[in-house]
Amino acid sequence: MERSSAPQSFLASLPVRELSIAAGLVAAAAIVGLTVGAGYWKTTEYWQTFIFGRVLVFGLTALVLSHILHARRGGPVFVRRIPGLTAVDETVGRATEMGRPITFSLGLGGLDIITLQALAVALHVIRTAIRFGTRVIVTLADSTMYAVADEAVRESYAAAGRPESYNVEDVRFLSDRQFAYASSAMGLILRERVASNYMFGRFFAESLILAEAGNQVGAIQVAGTPIITQIPFFIAACDYTIIGDEYYAATAYLTREPVLSGSLVGQDRSKMFLIAVMGLGVLLATAAMLTGGLPVGEAPSGLGAVLDGFSRLFTEAK
Amino acid sequence: MQFPSLQLAGSEFWIAALLALGVAAGILALVHFANNQVKRAVIVGCAFLAGLFYFLEFFIPPDLKSEEVIVLRWNLTQTGSIIGNAAQVIAGFTFLLGIYNLVHIHGNIIRRLRGGWINSVAFFAAFLAMVVFAFWRDWQNWFDPLYPNYITPGKPEFIDPKGATFASQVADKLWAPLWVNDIVKDHKPRQDVYTLLFEGVYRNMDATMFSILAFYIVSAAYRAFRIRTREAAVLMITAVIVMLGQVPLGQFLTNWIPADGFFHGLRLEEINQFVLGQINSPVQRAIGFGIGLGGLAMALRIWLSLERGSYFEEGS
Numbered sequence: 214m215e216r217s218s219a220p221q222s223f224l225a226s227l228p229v230r231e232l233s234i235a236a237g238l239v240a241a242a243a244i245v246g247l248t249v250g251a252g253y254w255k256t257t258e259y260w261q262t263f264i265f266g267r268v269l270v271f272g273l274t275a276l277v278l279s280h281i282l283h284a285r286r287g288g289p290v291f292v293r294r295i296p297g298l299t300a301v302d303e304t305v306g307r308a309t310e311m312g313r314p315i316t317f318s319l320g321l322g323g324l325d326i327i328t329l330q331a332l333a334v335a336l337h338v339i340r341t342a343i344r345f346g347t348r349v350i351v352t353l354a355d356s357t358m359y360a361v362a363d364e365a366v367r368e369s370y371a372a373a374g375r376p377e378s379y380n381v382e383d384v385r386f387l388s389d390r391q392f393a394y395a396s397s398a399m400g401l402i403l404r405e406r407v408a409s410n411y412m413f414g415r416f417f418a419e420s421l422i423l424a425e426a427g428n429q430v431g432a433i434q435v436a437g438t439p440i441i442t443q444i445p446f447f448i449a450a451c452d453y454t455i456i457g458d459e460y461y462a463a464t465a466y467l468t469r470e471p472v473l474s475g476s477l478v479g480q481d482r483s484k485m486f487l488i489a490v491m492g493l494g495v496l497l498a499t500a501a502m503l504t505g506g507l508p509v510g511e512a513p514s515g516l517g518a519v520l521d522g523f524s525r526l527f528t529e530a531k
Numbered sequence: 532m533q534f535p536s537l538q539l540a541g542s543e544f545w546i547a548a549l550l551a552l553g554v555a556a557g558i559l560a561l562v563h564f565a566n567n568q569v570k571r572a573v574i575v576g577c578a579f580l581a582g583l584f585y586f587l588e589f590f591i592p593p594d595l596k597s598e599e600v601i602v603l604r605w606n607l608t609q610t611g612s613i614i615g616n617a618a619q620v621i622a623g624f625t626f627l628l629g630i631y632n633l634v635h636i637h638g639n640i641i642r643r644l645r646g647g648w649i650n651s652v653a654f655f656a657a658f659l660a661m662v663v664f665a666f667w668r669d670w671q672n673w674f675d676p677l678y679p680n681y682i683t684p685g686k687p688e689f690i691d692p693k694g695a696t697f698a699s700q701v702a703d704k705l706w707a708p709l710w711v712n713d714i715v716k717d718h719k720p721r722q723d724v725y726t727l728l729f730e731g732v733y734r735n736m737d738a739t740m741f742s743i744l745a746f747y748i749v750s751a752a753y754r755a756f757r758i759r760t761r762e763a764a765v766l767m768i769t770a771v772i773v774m775l776g777q778v779p780l781g782q783f784l785t786n787w788i789p790a791d792g793f794f795h796g797l798r799l800e801e802i803n804q805f806v807l808g809q810i811n812s813p814v815q816r817a818i819g820f821g822i823g824l825g826g827l828a829m830a831l832r833i834w835l836s837l838e839r840g841s842y843f844e845e846g847s
Contacts, residue, residue: 242590245591256595259592259595263592263593263595264592267589267590267592270589270590270827271590273824273827274827274831277824277827277828277831278831281828281831281832281835281837323622326826326829326830326833327826329829329833329842330829332842333838333842336842356622356625356626356627356628356629356630357621357622357625359628359629359632360625363628363632365842368842381632381635381636382635382636382639384632385632385636386628386629386632386633387633389626389629390737391737392736392737392740392741393736393737393740395740396736396740400650404646404647418741418744421744421747421748421751422743422744422747424751425747425750425751439822439825441815441818441819441822444818446748446751448755449751449752449754449755450747450751450754456818457817457818457821457822457825458821458822458824458825460822460825461822461825461826461828461829462825464832464838472832472837473832473837473838476828476829476831476832476837480821480824480825480827480828483824484820484821484824487820487824531593531598
């Protein structure tokens, strides 16, 4: 996802000071953990069930956090082009030329990071659309999220100096039932004959219903969801689809805020770490197989035992 | 000291309720009337404290026996469920906002007789029917302390479905005739109006919308599989192999290849398993890893209020 703006070695790019703070945090957490669970430290099951998974997640959290802190001191970070997000100008331009509205579906999610990220993208589209006087209709299925979205969209109009242009009917709570929401959003897309249709957030079976409705009216469609099972439907029916962690990179990409881009660097470094762990696991498993360390129906021995211990380090914490 | 449980009674209950209301009203007033800087500080502070609680609740290892996180005799796990209840109460209030939004939009459509106003009339009719009959039927569950006795055999207030004056008893005690609150007897399905609306109308319309998906999958698949690029060709070939590998016809086509011979991997069901298990699953997991790490970074940014400019303009 990221690449430093100026060429420099990997080691030189490491945020040493922040990583030291992160290491200190990990050490402090370890001390707290040992104090709290002092009675169990000799129990292997306790470490495997409650400790190892937490240490891994805490380590990754500290890594991302250290890069966020580092980015506050550093310069801008290059983020590669994400076509779906670059298309915002195109979709708004098309809607402006055609004199038709844009619909933005926030999906079925409640007040969680998935829907908040979708709202951030929606607000960017709305801010662009306000400049051209184009209408954006935001639809949602969660009343808690409705309260947040209504306030944020209203604020966007006020910040653009056009509070009077905000229409209460442009942020719509349709229904909290999945297919009632789908039919309502679908009807809206067809009745308004929208020029562009965005679908960002938590989607399930209704994803394709909405995407096909947009297709029927010839709308440009941009979609993004972290729900892996729905990504193929969006790819089949939409012009642009945001895949995987691109979804969470959206705000960094759209705002170019160094702190947000810094978190992308942290994500990428975390990914490198996980890839290294996987590579090591593959090597260990292969070597254990070749040396007979994984006999069928018997306890692992030799390298097999090492592999067994290694895999236990990455067991999900209870 | 154990964290106080929620089982409060009498004056304790009312004091706690009034205290909670007071705190909530205070925070709301602060957010509403304060200037932007104070408002921002309150929101950032609340977000940080709430995030910190769950951060500690997750990262501090629990007790091996109770599997609950206890720090300095403060049970974080139990407190988490109390906070969860509070969040549900807040969500309940926001539901009223959602209803207001629906009524406002559909009311405007009817008032101005915009195109499709009849649909808005249908909305109001459906909305009122569900609310009235649901409340009329179930109000005892919420407000009548004797209600459990009406449906428990042996209790003096029990309404015996086999009794001679059953219908009049129901009408007297429940203030609702049988067509509104059909007492369940002999495991037969209820036949009151609410059940008719929910099971007979809503459920079927829900299923109808779901069934539309089948047709949309076909049209989306047709567009995706049209061979216009190399990628589309690969997609098409892979899809055909996987589809054939899942059905008996596909397995029949290659069952002449020995199942335990050198070329058994060329049988369609084997290729299908290879594509699903060795190509599709790892790719999905890789995407999942990326999403997980992205979610972690996003959660950190929200917790520490670093999402600058994403929701509200800087300095607003």
